[in-house]
Amino acid sequence: MFGLVKGLGLTLKNMVKPRVTYKYPHEPLEMPNRFRGIQYFIPELCIVCNQCVRICPTDCITLTGKKSDDPNVKGKVIDTYEINFEICILCDLCTEVCPTEAVVMTNHYELATYSRDDLYKDMEWLSQNNTLVRKENTLHPLPKKTGAKKA
Amino acid sequence: MTEENNKEEKTAQSKEDQEKKPVQRPAARPRPRVKKEAPPPEPSPKEPLLAELVQQVTEKLGEQAIEESYVNQNGEHLLTLVVNRDHWAKLASLLKQEANWQYTYLQNCAGVDQQTYFEVVYHLYSLEHHDQICVHVKVDRDQPEIPSVVNIWPAANWHEREIYDLLGIQFTGHPNLQRILMPDEWEGYPLRKDYQPLDEGV
Amino acid sequence: MLRTEEMLLNVGPQHPSTHGVLRIVVKIDGEVIREATPVIGYLHRGTEKLAEDLNYTQIIPYTDRMDYVSAMSNNYVLVHAVETMLKLEIPERAEYLRVITLELNRIASHLVWMGTYLLDIGALSPFLYAFQDREKILDLFNELCGARLTYNYMRVGGVKWDAPNGWLQKVEQFITMMEKRMKDYHQLITGNEIFIQRTRGVGVYSQEMAIQYALSGANLRVTGLQRDLRKEHPYSIYDRFQFDVPVGRHGDLYDKYLCRMNEVEESLKIVGQALASFPEKGRVLGKVPRVLRVPEGECYVSIESPRGELGCYLVSKGKDKPWRLKFRRPSFCNLQILPVLLRGENMANLVAILGGIDIVLGEVDC
Numbered sequence: 001m002f003g004l005v006k007g008l009g010l011t012l013k014n015m016v017k018p019r020v021t022y023k024y025p026h027e028p029l030e031m032p033n034r035f036r037g038i039q040y041f042i043p044e045l046c047i048v049c050n051q052c053v054r055i056c057p058t059d060c061i062t063l064t065g066k067k068s069d070d071p072n073v074k075g076k077v078i079d080t081y082e083i084n085f086e087i088c089i090l091c092d093l094c095t096e097v098c099p100t101e102a103v104v105m106t107n108h109y110e111l112a113t114y115s116r117d118d119l120y121k122d123m124e125w126l127s128q129n130n131t132l133v134r135k136e137n138t139l140h141p142l143p144k145k146t147g148a149k150k151a
Numbered sequence: 152m153t154e155e156n157n158k159e160e161k162t163a164q165s166k167e168d169q170e171k172k173p174v175q176r177p178a179a180r181p182r183p184r185v186k187k188e189a190p191p192p193e194p195s196p197k198e199p200l201l202a203e204l205v206q207q208v209t210e211k212l213g214e215q216a217i218e219e220s221y222v223n224q225n226g227e228h229l230l231t232l233v234v235n236r237d238h239w240a241k242l243a244s245l246l247k248q249e250a251n252w253q254y255t256y257l258q259n260c261a262g263v264d265q266q267t268y269f270e271v272v273y274h275l276y277s278l279e280h281h282d283q284i285c286v287h288v289k290v291d292r293d294q295p296e297i298p299s300v301v302n303i304w305p306a307a308n309w310h311e312r313e314i315y316d317l318l319g320i321q322f323t324g325h326p327n328l329q330r331i332l333m334p335d336e337w338e339g340y341p342l343r344k345d346y347q348p349l350d351e352g353v
Numbered sequence: 354m355l356r357t358e359e360m361l362l363n364v365g366p367q368h369p370s371t372h373g374v375l376r377i378v379v380k381i382d383g384e385v386i387r388e389a390t391p392v393i394g395y396l397h398r399g400t401e402k403l404a405e406d407l408n409y410t411q412i413i414p415y416t417d418r419m420d421y422v423s424a425m426s427n428n429y430v431l432v433h434a435v436e437t438m439l440k441l442e443i444p445e446r447a448e449y450l451r452v453i454t455l456e457l458n459r460i461a462s463h464l465v466w467m468g469t470y471l472l473d474i475g476a477l478s479p480f481l482y483a484f485q486d487r488e489k490i491l492d493l494f495n496e497l498c499g500a501r502l503t504y505n506y507m508r509v510g511g512v513k514w515d516a517p518n519g520w521l522q523k524v525e526q527f528i529t530m531m532e533k534r535m536k537d538y539h540q541l542i543t544g545n546e547i548f549i550q551r552t553r554g555v556g557v558y559s560q561e562m563a564i565q566y567a568l569s570g571a572n573l574r575v576t577g578l579q580r581d582l583r584k585e586h587p588y589s590i591y592d593r594f595q596f597d598v599p600v601g602r603h604g605d606l607y608d609k610y611l612c613r614m615n616e617v618e619e620s621l622k623i624v625g626q627a628l629a630s631f632p633e634k635g636r637v638l639g640k641v642p643r644v645l646r647v648p649e650g651e652c653y654v655s656i657e658s659p660r661g662e663l664g665c666y667l668v669s670k671g672k673d674k675p676w677r678l679k680f681r682r683p684s685f686c687n688l689q690i691l692p693v694l695l696r697g698e699n700m701a702n703l704v705a706i707l708g709g710i711d712i713v714l715g716e717v718d719c
Contacts, residue, residue: 020485034514036499057411091414091505096513105499134499136514225438226652257567259653261666261679272666274653278564278578281585285653306567309689317401332394332718341402342677 031107033135036092038108040133041081041126045102048076052094052103060084061094078102081123085111095134107132195222201230204284211245212238223285233287240298246275246286247303253279257304262314264344268292269320273300290320299325317342357383362700366395370473370704373714377691377707381700389695389703391688396718404678409435409509409645412678417503419680420716422465425458426658427716428507430680433588434654434665435509438647446635447511448590452627453524454497454506455589456620460531461490462659463613463620466711470610471542473708474551479542486534489527496520509645511638521628528625535618543614552606556694556706559604566690569683570661571612572710575601582657594626606709613711616659646673660684660711682719684712 022029031037048065061083065076095105106129113119121129205220219233234242246254254275263270269290276283290297299322300307311322312331319340322328330337339346365376374395380388400419404412409431416427429451436443443451468483491501498506498514506513542548560576573580581598583591599615601608647669655664661683668677687710694706 032496032499032517034497034499034517035495055411057407057414089414089503090500091503092499092513093410093414093505223651225648225650227437227654229653255564258655258662259664259666259679259681261677261681263668263677272651274664274666278580304567305565306686306689309685313685330394332397334394341399 031109033107035105035107035109035134036090037106037132037134038085038090038111038121038129039083039095039103039126040106040129041123042102042104043078043081043123043127045100046078046081047100047102048078049099051097051099055093055097057091057093058087058089060086060088078123081126083121083126085119085121086116105134106130107134195224195228197222197228197230204230204232207251208232208242208245212242216242218289226285229283229285231285231287233289236288236290236297239286239288240300242286243300243303246284251280253277254282254284255279255304257300257306257310258283260307260310260314262318262320262342264318264342266344269295269318271297271314271320295320296323297321298323299328301325316340319343359387364703366392371707371714372469372712373717375688375707375712375714375717377703379695379700379703384700386695386698386700386703389692391691393685393688393714393717396714398719400719401678401680404675406674408673409647409675412675413507414503414505416680417505418715419682419719420658420660420663420684420713421502422713423458423462423659424502424504425454425506426656426663427680428504429455429589430654430656430658430663430665431678432507432509433656434652434667435645435647437652437654438650438667438669439509439641439645441510441641442639443589444511444636444639445632446515447637447639449627449631450512450516450637451507451589452591452594453624454494454504454512456624456627457490457493457524457527459620459659460617461487463617464490466613466659467538467542467610470708470711471548473704474548476542476545476548479538482534482538482541486531489530493520493523493527496523508638508641510641511636513638515637521631524624525628528621528628531617531621535614535621538614543611548610549607552610552705552709554603555606555702556698556709557603557605558690558694562690562693563604566686566693568661568687568690570657570659570687570711571609571616572661572687572690574598575608575612576604577602582655582662586655588654588656591623593630594623596620596622606705609709609711644673646671647675655681658683660713660716661687680719682716684710684714684716685719688712688717 048063050063053061053063063081064079066079068075068077092105094103108129111119201220201222205217208217215235216238217232218235221231223229223231246252254277256276256278258274258276261272263272269292271288271290273286274283275286288297297320299311301311302324308326309331311325312328314320315322315328316330316333317340329335333341338349359380359382362379362381363376364379365371366374371377376392376395378390378392379386400415403415407415412431413428416431417424419427464483464487468480471479494504495501496517497520498504558576560578563573563576563578577600579598579600582588584598596619599612599619601612647667649669649671651666651668653664653666655662662681663683664681666679666681667675670676691707691710695703698706
């Protein structure tokens with residue numbers, strides 16, 4: 001009898017405790033700011049330095065640059081920028097090396113689709129993915145001549 | 152290497168350009184050479200231990216047993232022996248049984264493709280003396296064969312299978328030398344440097 | 354005497370109790386196992402081969418996927434090997450963060466083991482408790498490095514992020530909470546008569562055998578041998594902390610449970626000490642060359658991962674990519690003893706003994 005009361009006591013105690021489950025599909029989960037989600041790409045900032053392509057461990061980024069239409073602007077501007085989320089492992093290395101913070105992480109994580117083709121995200125899609133952007137991105141571990149920023 | 156030298160001679164003035172463009176490649180090349188010469192001035196504190204070890208081994212197994220011996224300055228001053236393949240089986244059992252060695256614990260066993268030859272690297276640990284050594288055994292590339300040490304350290308069993316699987320080194324006397332990680336019908340040995348992947352991806 | 358026929362039974366590769374894709378071909382005679390052959394390789398991704406084409410920073414995310422239950426220690430062993438070769442100085446603050454994350458990860462890993470192990474042998478509720486607590490650690494990691502399992506946190510020369518504001522206080526709260534929880538666990542499981550009967554004297558092996566098969570971690574310590582690489586060959590800043598190495602006496606499954614639970618308590622102690630002496634300021638990433646070229650040579654380093662001795666053998670030819678990278682995976686080495694332990698055992702003990710070894714298939718197959 002005492003055991004029953006004791007057990008019920010525990011149940012009652014847990015009833016008044018705050019809920020530990022989430023209503024996930026109905027309410028999006030809130031992720032901490034540093035969460036590594038789908039990238040947001042800002043074409044205007046990109047200097048086509050190709051560093052993100054080189055550091056990517058799975059080779060999922062492809063980009064092409066072109067000569068700027070504006071004769072005053074030196075160097076290249078970005079033409080196409082694609083990330084293949086079939087193989088992207090969201091490891092954060094591309095945002096880490098980007099010297100201008102042109103590619104940054106967001107808190108979005110939902111990538112499930114019905115077709116694999118939808119997983120190729122092009123520049124347009126990536127530049128519209130501009131909500132919940134992560135605040136700290138490039139962490140410049142390595143000294144760089146052009147504007148070494150510390151996040 | 153020769154190409155490198157030619158470049159340096161030919162384009163003395165365009166060197167500046169070169170240094171900017173291909174991300175310090177030419178500049179970084181000579182660096183290892185400098186470092187290689189740096190260590191000798193300060194011999195490792197473990198040097199006498201190595202001499203002692205080598206002497207003991209040669210006493211027991213003769214001059215040919217050890218091809219080379221050095222203290223690995225990069226890797227925490229680890230005593231390293233390069234042992235002749237024909238003497239390895241005998242030395243292995245000595246290393247385990249001899250009272251002043253007692254390397255009873257096989258920490259790691261790895262195969263390395265050195266392009267002209269293969270190498271099997273054993274890291275042994277003595278729980279009695281809290282002492283670690285590393286043994287390299289060179290294996291011929293055309294006829295990769297080495298005596299198995301499973302009867303001495305049973306722990307070597309799967310390690311040797313893995314090396315056989317990935318590098319194609321035959322361990323003679325192994326109880327069950329079969330592929331372990333790759334499928335049984337796999338062709339080729341993936342960790343060899345000249346391995347051509349069969350699949351082109353999806 | 355009942356006449357039985359020998360039968361071949363395939364356990365796995367899709368079986369919840371094999372914790373992944375392990376397959377065991379068991380030859381049974383009635384209820385008794387005559388022979389058991391583990392078949393592995395279903396999760397082989399060729400990490401070591403892939404690593405030969407990647408530079409050192411790029412390999413770090415790949416190591417996350419080896420032992421995915423304690424990715425921090427994988428991260429650490431790789432950067433530790435590179436740092437040993439380069440003889441780098443690591444900033445103080447980074448070392449502390451490393452120790453804290455490594456130990457928190459050890460706690461998380463042991464909680465997963467404890468939960469799933471008890472689930473394997475028939476107790477459901479400890480699993481729920483354990484995962485609830487582990488979730489708190491994962492949330493802490495999520496806040497620190499942006500991922501719950503694939504941390505990609507360590508870098509050659511330090512760590513990626515400094516602790517965010519208030520993170521250390523949260524760790525402290527977790528420690529106090531966990532210390533209380535440990536008492537609950539002991540009350541719930543340690544004294545449980547059913548659990549003791551199920552695990553006492555099962556899967557016993559001698560110290561000699563453990564050494565022969567080069568077992569490591571709790572699997573070795575359970576036989577009474579006090580070998581913990583954090584004590585024996587201190588790496589990072591482990592020599593600054595006071596902690597004990599719990600050992601078992603009987604070498605059976607119950608002792609393994611006790612060993613691991615005591616390790617959690619020791620880890621809590623270490624994290625507590627690390628928080629107390631955490632440096633106020635400082636960099637978390639040391640000065641490292643822009644392109645990491647490891648000097649020609651080789652090195653073998655090993656650390657104490659939650660599963661045992663996790664080693665990394667690195668051969669470099671002076672390039673920015675490794676010539677050969679070999680991981681000594683504790684799960685792989687520990688699993689070797691399974692056929693020996695299973696011979697002559699009852700079929701019902703298979704899952705109990707396998708679970709006791711504590712393997713992670715991502716690491717076995719690499």
